[in-house]
Amino acid sequence: YKKAMLQTYNAQVESMNFAGDALKRINNWCDKQTNGMIPSIIDQLNPNAIAVIMNAIYFNGTWDKKFDKNDTKKEPFKGYTRDIKRVDMMHQNAKFDFVEQEDFSAINLPYGNGTYNMTVILPHNGKSTTEIMEKLNAEKLSELNNKMEKCIVDLKLPRFSTSTETQLNKPISNLGAPSMFISSQADFSKISDTPMFISSMLQKAKIEVSEEGTKAAAVTAGVMMMSALPSEQPRRVEFHADHPFVYLITESHTGAIFFIGQYTGDNL
Template sequence: MQRINLFISLILVLLLFACNANDDSANEVKNIDLDTKSAQLIEADNTFGLELFQRIRETSDEENLMISPLSVSLALAMAYNGADNTTKAEMEHAMKLNGLSTDQINNSYEMLVDALQSLDEDVVFEIANAIYYQEGFPVHQSFLDINQMVYKAEVESLQFGPAAVKTINDWVADKTHDKIKEIINDLSPDARMVLLNAIYFYGTWAQEFDEDGTKMNRFTKNDGTILDVPMMSKTDKLQYSTNESFSAIKLPYGNGQYQMVVMRPADGITSTDLIGELSMENWNEWASQFSEQDNIMVTMPRFKFGFKSELVEILKQMGMLKAFTTAADFSKISSEKLFISDVIHKTYIDVNETGTEAAAVTAIVFETTSVGPGPKKIYFTVDKPFVFAITEKDTNAILFIGEVQNPEYEE
């Protein structure tokens, strides 16, 4: 199943591309007109996403994986608005944002997110952001304002604990149409803020596969194992490309604004080999090599799976170091010291004869460093009968000792 890996991971990257100029759909086609800085931001996001995908593949034992570069980038962009000094510079480097100012980044994301959600009336594409923080924790209003204004983030203070975990997971389930139901299991006593991004995509193929045409067929894994799997089949006019490394098609959704690129490695080359060739230079070159071809017979498996990745160590490898230490500078979020303790990314995808349903969630958890990296707080709740004693310090003499089974209190 590894051969599917690259196919899936590129779906949401492709959402950042403009529509196919040769689309014959009768629907009105909207285009995204990019200014120079917005085009530079997309180039940065794609470069970041391809490298992130490569590094996840290098470290993951899962046969099937998928990430949403857009989801990770948007969540990190919200956090970036609270960073300063070396922490901010390292985030810029890891996210490939060098050369763009904070205002340019925010303005470009605002334009891009608005445009992506209104491109095709036949495709559901939803982006949501949220910030939940510990009730009473001092957060700079300017940080909340920029994320509410630019990223349309929902903001709410909560008493962090089991109820807050449920609230956060309920938000995730709602925004992903129940395709991802949980992003965090618990919150550390030192947790102070959770930044969230959720993306949901549902698109029907411009020309659907005929369910009656789905037949069992052979599928050979990278290790040579042969499986019999349901293979969808159809003949269509499609964008097609082939070279010494792979053959590829573009399967359009709706009016063609969104599309899935399916890349079949050449004989003697694995999907893992192909992932190793991913770079922005190669990606741009490959994108220029497609041309429309008639009567392409497409046979491919339908598939559905979920994937989860913890991104802290990978982001460190990409140059984002201080953000995850007690030396982090997120002084634009709060006057109290914060660092990122977790970056969690979960995805879901279902590809079948009708189309594709996909979802992604990225959660960034901030913890406080106000008392340094010392022991965790211990919560002591006396909620059952107890024994007490009054003693003298120097002699340790017990002055009083007692038990309380019914703590009555009368005025």
């Protein structure tokens, strides 16, 4: 198993004493793999735990068209409450891929050489991010990108930093893999002869969006227990993200989603 993990995934397998400094070493790994964005993933280890399976992703992309910090100003942001927040709103006028739909407008902001993009989906007034997300899937996202056209966009986007912590037991079960969390049904025989199941799965994620670009990181830990075409004359449009919006960081050629979330006006 250790050899297969190294050869196939370049993943490290290590034996350690969970009663010793294992917690510190696990969190140090988390801190290192995310360049300090997520300094820890587990607060304490269950004394009955026999394994912790972890993965991490770190993204650091510079905008193809950076925002000028001198153009960033405090502006109102209408959240889901009655209070109007004041956020650091970045601003620029430039050509971007843009599309207007019935319920929302969307824009693609490329990083570097265009291998990665941030897609920002801004619901129209009266629509919520939840309504938009319920209608989105891989096919519709692909259609969305195909419908985009080059426009000169008067773009406003908040500078923000936000983090989340999510228990994944229920979401992973709903995606079709509930048995791994049930001691009598889990099958990890390819890992060990000892019957095991995953007692809890946790994910922490953080994203920082600034004038320079975007930094994002996520760490997932599973604690295992023993069982029992462009226009020649681009349109001029506005895209002012001054109310809750959805964002996705994707790989351009495959459409693979690396990060997805929503911004509601609340920073760290």
